[in-house]
Amino acid sequence: MTAAARARRSTLRQRARAHRDARRPHSLASHLLARGANPSDASGVADALHSKAKTLGITGRRSLVCKTSTAKLPKRAPKRPCTRYTDRQFLTLLTAYNPRAARFVAIRAHILAA
Template sequence: MNTKARAARHALRQRTRAHRDARRPHTLASHLLARGANPSDASCVAGALRGKAMALGVTGHRTLVCKTSAGKLPKRAPKRPCVRYTDRQFLMLLTAYNPRADRFRNLRTRLLSI
């Protein structure tokens, strides 16, 4: 197999994975982490967005998770319940979010500009 075909197949595989991951629902913290927020800010903002979701009546898809924003759970630990949101729901919550702290305001404007 020549290198051009291998490189083209690799690029196609990466593009397919990126599109598939974009369609899948994620937790609020993982949405923030994927967009470049640091873990401590992601967990703080995710908590605020969960409250905003309850106020707006946005319900995500309830499921179980093995990984948290702090890392993977131990191997034999039971899975933890979580709620996953689509990109559209996440952006709707982010636009309704009105932070007070400057670092969260800056994070919100940076995320909305992406």
């Protein structure tokens, strides 16, 4: 296999992984982290979006998770419940969200502009 063929296959693998990950539902914090928010701001905005989801009646898919948005839990830690939202649900919540803090306003504007 030539170097050019390896490079093409690597690019194809990366593109397929990106498309596959985009289709999967994620937690609200991981949606924010993937779009460039720092972990402390992502958790704050995610908490506000959870409240907005309750008022709008948007329910995500329940699942169990073994790690937090910032780091993994200890090896034998019990799984914690987590709610995962699709990309469309996340963007719906973000458009309905009206933050007051300047840093949260900037995060919302950055994500909606992209």
